Amino acid sequence: MTQDAHRHDHHGPVQLKDGVVPYLMRWITTTNHKDLGTLYLLFSVFMFMVGGLMSLVIRAELWGPGLQYVNPEFFNQMTTLHALVMIFGGVMPAFVGLANWMVPMMIGCSDLALPRVNNWGFWILPFAFTLLLSTLFLPGGGPAGGWTMYPPLVLQTGNAFPFLIFAVHLMGISSITGAINVAVTILNMRAPGMTLLKMPLFAWTWLVTAYLLIATMPVLAGAVTMLLTDKYFGTRFFSAAGGGDPVLFQHVFWFFGHPEVYILILPAFGVVSTILPTFARKPLFGYDSMVYAVASIAFLSFIVWAHHMFTVGMPLAGELFFMFATMLIAVPTGVKVFNWVATLWRGSLTFETPMLFALAFVFLFTIGGFSGLMLAIAPADFQYHDTYFVVAHFHYVLVPGAVFAIIAAVYYWIPKWTGVRYNETLGQLHFWLSAVFINLTFFPQHFAGLAGMQRRVPDYAIAFTDFNVWSSVGAFGFFVAQFLMLYNFARCVWFRQGRPRVPARVWEGAHGLEWTVPSPPPYHTFEIPPRVPETEVTATHDDVDPLTHVKQHA
Amino acid sequence: MFGFGFALVPLYDVLCNWTGFNGRSSGMSVAADVAEQPDNTRTVTVEFLTTVNGGQPWAFAPDVQRLEVHPGKLYTVNFTAQNPHDAAAMAQAVPSIAPWNAARYLKKTECFCFRQQVFAALEEKHMPVRFMLERELPAEVDTVTLSYTFFDVTQLALR
Numbered sequence: 001m002t003q004d005a006h007r008h009d010h011h012g013p014v015q016l017k018d019g020v021v022p023y024l025m026r027w028i029t030t031t032n033h034k035d036l037g038t039l040y041l042l043f044s045v046f047m048f049m050v051g052g053l054m055s056l057v058i059r060a061e062l063w064g065p066g067l068q069y070v071n072p073e074f075f076n077q078m079t080t081l082h083a084l085v086m087i088f089g090g091v092m093p094a095f096v097g098l099a100n101w102m103v104p105m106m107i108g109c110s111d112l113a114l115p116r117v118n119n120w121g122f123w124i125l126p127f128a129f130t131l132l133l134s135t136l137f138l139p140g141g142g143p144a145g146g147w148t149m150y151p152p153l154v155l156q157t158g159n160a161f162p163f164l165i166f167a168v169h170l171m172g173i174s175s176i177t178g179a180i181n182v183a184v185t186i187l188n189m190r191a192p193g194m195t196l197l198k199m200p201l202f203a204w205t206w207l208v209t210a211y212l213l214i215a216t217m218p219v220l221a222g223a224v225t226m227l228l229t230d231k232y233f234g235t236r237f238f239s240a241a242g243g244g245d246p247v248l249f250q251h252v253f254w255f256f257g258h259p260e261v262y263i264l265i266l267p268a269f270g271v272v273s274t275i276l277p278t279f280a281r282k283p284l285f286g287y288d289s290m291v292y293a294v295a296s297i298a299f300l301s302f303i304v305w306a307h308h309m310f311t312v313g314m315p316l317a318g319e320l321f322f323m324f325a326t327m328l329i330a331v332p333t334g335v336k337v338f339n340w341v342a343t344l345w346r347g348s349l350t351f352e353t354p355m356l357f358a359l360a361f362v363f364l365f366t367i368g369g370f371s372g373l374m375l376a377i378a379p380a381d382f383q384y385h386d387t388y389f390v391v392a393h394f395h396y397v398l399v400p401g402a403v404f405a406i407i408a409a410v411y412y413w414i415p416k417w418t419g420v421r422y423n424e425t426l427g428q429l430h431f432w433l434s435a436v437f438i439n440l441t442f443f444p445q446h447f448a449g450l451a452g453m454q455r456r457v458p459d460y461a462i463a464f465t466d467f468n469v470w471s472s473v474g475a476f477g478f479f480v481a482q483f484l485m486l487y488n489f490a491r492c493v494w495f496r497q498g499r500p501r502v503p504a505r506v507w508e509g510a511h512g513l514e515w516t517v518p519s520p521p522p523y524h525t526f527e528i529p530p531r532v533p534e535t536e537v538t539a540t541h542d543d544v545d546p547l548t549h550v551k552q553h554a
Numbered sequence: 555m556f557g558f559g560f561a562l563v564p565l566y567d568v569l570c571n572w573t574g575f576n577g578r579s580s581g582m583s584v585a586a587d588v589a590e591q592p593d594n595t596r597t598v599t600v601e602f603l604t605t606v607n608g609g610q611p612w613a614f615a616p617d618v619q620r621l622e623v624h625p626g627k628l629y630t631v632n633f634t635a636q637n638p639h640d641a642a643a644m645a646q647a648v649p650s651i652a653p654w655n656a657a658r659y660l661k662k663t664e665c666f667c668f669r670q671q672v673f674a675a676l677e678e679k680h681m682p683v684r685f686m687l688e689r690e691l692p693a694e695v696d697t698v699t700l701s702y703t704f705f706d707v708t709q710l711a712l713r
Contacts, residue, residue: 220559222562226559226560240607240703240705241646245570252562
C-alpha cells in the first residue's frame with residue numbers, strides 16, 4: 001500500500017510504455033479528476049463529430065427543394081439524433097469535462113469529492129450512446145419523433161423506442177452523478193480562506209448548473225418512464241382515449257427542458273467571465289452582480305417552461321404569465337452582457353484565439369438572446385412556432401454560444417493542461433472561418449423561418465432555395481474548419497516533444513489558483529490546500545504562495 | 555424530483571378540472587341538480603366539432619352543426635356514429651370545450667362521452683348529448699365550441 005502510494009505520487013500515472021493493458025486499465029479505472037476531464041472532453045469531441053455528420057446529412061438534403069439523398073423517415077431520424085447527440089453527448093460532457101479539470105484547480109482541492117462516482121458517471125456515457133446510436137441499425141431505424149419525444153407520435157417508434165428511453169435514463173444518471181460531485185466539491189472542499197464570493201465565476205456558474213441538473217434530470221426520467229409504461233404496460237398517462245392527456249407530457253418535458261437550456265449555457269457564461277478579464281487585463285466588472293444574475297436566471301428558468309408550447313391552447317392568463325416571466329429573464333442576462341462589455345471598456349485588449357471566441361460569444365449569443373425575446377412574445381410566437389426561426393434562435397445560443405465558449409475554454413486552458421502552446425496563427429484562422437461559416441449557416445434561417453419554412457421537414461417551397469443553399473454551404477464550411485482545431489489540439493496533446501514549455505502563468509493577465517501550479521500540472525495538485533489571504537481582492541488569488549505544490553513534495 | 559414528475563400527473567388533472575384550463579371539464583352532472591332558469595334575453599351559439607382519431611374510417615358527426623341557445627335551458631343534440639368494421643368494437647369520445655373560461659359553466663346530464671360505447675359489427679348508433687350553459691357564463695362569451703374526439707379503443711379494451 002505504501003509502495004503504491006509512493007509510486008503514484010512521484011512517478012505519475014501509468015504510461016503507454018508501461019504496457020498497453022495497464023495503460024488501458026488506467027483510463028478505465030481512473031479516479032483522477034484530470035484523467036476524467038480528459039476522457040469527458042475526448043468523448044465530447046467524438047460526439048460533436050458524430051452529431052456534426054448528422055447535421056451534414058440534414059443540410060445536404062436541404063441543399064435543394066424536393067427529396068435528394070435520404071427519405072423523410074431517415075431525415076427525421078437525423079434531426080432527432082442530431083439533437084440528442086449534441087445536447088447530451090456534446091455540450092454537456094464537454095462542460096462536465098471542463099469542470100473536472102478546472103474546478104478542483106480553481107478552488108484549491110486535490111480532486112473531486114466523489115472520485116469513484118466520477119469514474120462511473122463518465123463510463124455510463126459510452127454505453128448510453130451505444131444504445132442510442134445502435135438504433136440506426138435496427139429494423140425500422142432510429143427514433144424519428146423529434147428529440148422532445150412528444151406523444152402520441154413518439155409512441156409509434158418501433159424497436160428503437162426502448163433503446164431511446166433507456167439511453168435517456170443513462171444520460172440522466174450520468175449528468176446527476178457529475179452534478180452531485182461538482183456541488184459537493186464546491187461546497188465542502190474550497191481552500192481555506194476562499195469564501196463563496198471569492199470563487200472564480202466558472203465555479204459559481206457550475207454550482208448553479210449542478211443544482212439545475214439535480215432538480216430537473218429526474219423529472220425527465222419520470223416523463224420518459226411514463227412514456228415507457230404507456231407503450232408497454234398499459235398505463236394511459238398521455239393517451240386521451242384512456243383518460244390521459246398528451247399535452248401533459250409537454251408540460252412535464254419542458255419543466256425539465258427549459259432549465260436544461262440554462263444547464264447548457266450557464267457554464268459558458270462562467271468561461272467567458274474568466275477569459276474576458278484575462279485579455280482585457282482588468283478584473284471582471286460587477287463580480288457580485290454576475291453571481292446574483294446567474295442565480296436569478298436559474299430561478300426564473302423554472303417558471304417559464306410553457307413558452308415552448310404557446311400554441312397548445314393555453315388560457316390567456318397562462319400565455320401572459322409565461323410571456324412576461326420569459327421576458328424577465330432578459331434583465332439578469334442583460335446585466336451579464338453589460339458587465340462583460342464594461343469589463344472590456346478601457347481594457348488593454350489583445351486578441352488571442354480564446355479572446356476572439358469569447359468576444360464572438362458575447363456578440364452572437366446576444367443575437368440569439370434577442371430572437372429569444374421575439375419568440376417570447378406570445379402572439380408573435382404563433383407565427384414563429386415550429387419554423388426555422390426557432391431553429392436559427394436556438395442554434396445561435398448553442399453554437400456561437402455554448403460551443404464557442406467550449407472552444408474558447410479549451411484554447412485558453414490547453415497550454416496549462418499540456419505545457420505547450422497551440423499554434424496561434426492556425427487558431428485565429430480557425431476562429432475566422434468558424435465565425436464566418438456559422439453566421440452563413442444560421443443567419444439566413446431567420447428569414448426562411450419568418451417566411452414560413454417549417455422545422456423537421458425534408459422538403460420546402462422553392463422560394464426558400466437561396467436561404468437554404470447559403471445555410472448548407474455554411475454548415476459544410478463550418479464542419480471542415482473544425483479539423484484545423486482538432487489538428488491544433490492534437491499537436492498540443494500528442495506531439496509536444498522538443499517544443500518550448502510555457503510558464504505556470506500562461507497568460508500574463510490570467511488570475512486564479514490554476515495558474516499557480518506548473519504547466520502541465522502534476523498528476524495530483526493541491527494535496528495540501530493553499531491558503532487564500534483574507535485581505536485578497538475578490539477572485540484573483542494572486543497572493544497565494546505559488547510554491548505550495550513544490551514544497552509538499554520536497 | 556423523480557417522484558415530482560409523477561406527482562405532476564394528478565396535480566395537472568386537479569388544476570385542469572378545477573379551472574377548466576385545457577377545456578377539460580366533462581360537465582358531468584346529475585339531472586336532479588340541474589334546474590332550468592332560461593335567460594331568454596341572451597343567445598349564445600354552440601358549435602359542435604367532431605374528429606376521428608388516427609385516420610380510422612369511423613363515421614362520426616353531429617346531427618346539427620350549430621345551435622342558438624339561451625343560457626339556463628337544457629337542449630338535446632344527437633350524434634351519429636357508425637362502426638365501419640365487420641366485428642364488434644368499442645369507442646371512447648373525449649370532450650373538449652373552447653373557450654376555456656366557458657368550460658366550468660357547461661352542465662351535461664347525458665353524454666355518450668361519459669362511458670365507453672360498444673358497437674356491434676357495422677352498427678350505427680344515435681347518441682344524445684343533453685346539455686345546458688349556466689346563466690353565469692361570462693358575458694364576453696358568445697360562442698362555445700364542444701369538441702369530441704373519437705377513439706377506437708377496441709385494442710386497448712382487449713388488453
